[in-house]
Amino acid sequence: MLDWLIVGGGIHGVHLACVLLGKAGIASERLRILDPHETLLARWETCTAATGMEFLRSTSVHHVALDPHDLWYYAKRYGYGERAFFGRYQRPALNLFRDHSRAQVAAFGLDRLHLRGRATALQRTETGWGVECDQGRLEARRVLLAISVSEQPRWPAWAATLRAAGGPVWHLYEPGFHPDALPREGALAVIGGGISAVQVALALARNAPGRVTLLMRHALRIADFDSPPGWIGPKELRRFLAEPNLERRRAMIVGARQPGSVPDDVARSLRRAEQQSLLQVRLDHVQRAYLQTDGTVDLELTRGVLRTHGVLLATGFEQHRPGGAWLDAAIAANDLPLAPCGYPRIDRALRWAPGLYVTGALAELELGPVARNIVGARHAGERLAAAAAG
C-alpha cells in the first residue's frame, strides 16, 4: 500500500509531490501521482501554449520547486538572459518556467512515479483510501486530490448550439485544440475579455493581420493579478481565516477576484495592435449565432452583426466544483462535508476526512482566492508538509 496517492499531475500535484518527497521525507516508492496525460504538467503546458502568452502573470518566486529562488538560479545557470523575467514583479518567461518545471520533475524522478490513468471512484478503507481508476484499483494511506477546473472550459449556450450544428467554433482550452484548426482565410472572432482572450487575439493577429476581431463584453480592466496581492500573504489571509462562517468566506473570495482583468503591459500591447490595425476590438456580446450555408457564421450582437469564418472562445472555465460525477458520487458515498457553496469543508491541514487532503480550487475555503494559482500550491505545500511530518 502507498503512503500517498496524488490524484492530478498538474502544477499543484507536481509541487506537492516535491514537497512530500523533498520536505516531508516520504520515500519515493511510497508515493504515486495519478494523471491521465502522457506526461505530468501536460494540461498546464497545453493551456499556456494555446494562448500564445510570453510571460506568466505571477512572479518569479511562484513555481514548482521547493526553494522560492530556484527559478532565478535556474535562469542564471542556463543563461536565459534578459528576456527571462519581465516587469516590476519579475514575471517569468513561459519557456523558462516550462523548462524549470520539467527539470524539477526530472530531479525528483516524478515521471517514474506517474501512473497514467483517471480516478473514477474513491472509497474509504480500514487503513486509508481506495481509488478506482481506468487501470484498476490503488490503495493509499493518504490521498491528495489535486484536480482543477482546467477540464471544464466554459461554453456559452449559443456556442454549444453552433458546435452541435457543425459550425466553425472552438474553445481555446478544449482537449486537442490547436490554432491550426482555425480557418486559414477569412475573418476570425475571438470571444472573451480576460488575459487569455487578449493574448490569443494578439498571437493570432500577428500571423493573420487584419483578420481578427476581439469581442469583449466590457472595456479592458487593468490589474496586475487576478486577485489583489494582499491575498498572497498574511495581510488578507489572516482576516479570511479568522472568519468562521464559510458563506462569508465564499463572499470574500468572490469579492477579491478580478475576473476578466489584464496586466497593464498586455493592455498596452492590445492598444498598439489596434492602432496598427492588426486587429479590431468590439465591446459587445453575442446574443445568437447563425450558421450560413457557405459555412460562415453571423454573430448577432446587441449592436449589429459580425460575420466571421471562425469563432474561438477564450471564455475561461466553469467555476463550479471540479471533479464532476465521480467526485459527486464519492462525496455522497463517503459522507464528505461540504460548505453551502458546494466546496469541501476542510481543516487547516487541508484535510477533508482522515487521510483525504485537497489542494487548488477544492481547498479554496482555506487558502482563499489564490488557491487555484501557483502560489496556492505553495501555500498548500506549507500546510501539507506539516501534516505529513506529524
Ligand SMILES: Cc1cc2nc3c(=O)[nH]c(=O)nc-3n(C[C@H](O)[C@H](O)[C@H](O)COP(=O)(O)OP(=O)(O)OC[C@H]3O[C@@H](n4cnc5c(N)ncnc54)[C@H](O)[C@@H]3O)c2cc1C
Ligand atoms: C493559460 C493559463 C495561464 C495561467 N497562468 C498563471 C500564472 O501565470 N500564474 C498563476 O499563478 N496561475 C496561472 N494560471 C492558473 C493556474 O496556476 C493553472 O491553471 C494551473 O495549471 C493550476 O494547476 P493545477 O495543478 O491545479 O491544475 P492542472 O494543471 O489543470 O492539473 C490538474 C490535473 O489533474 C488531472 N485530473 C483531473 N481529474 C482527474 C482524475 N479524475 N484523475 C486523475 N487526474 C485528474 C487533469 O487531467 C490535470 O492533468 C493559469 C491558467 C491558465 C489556464
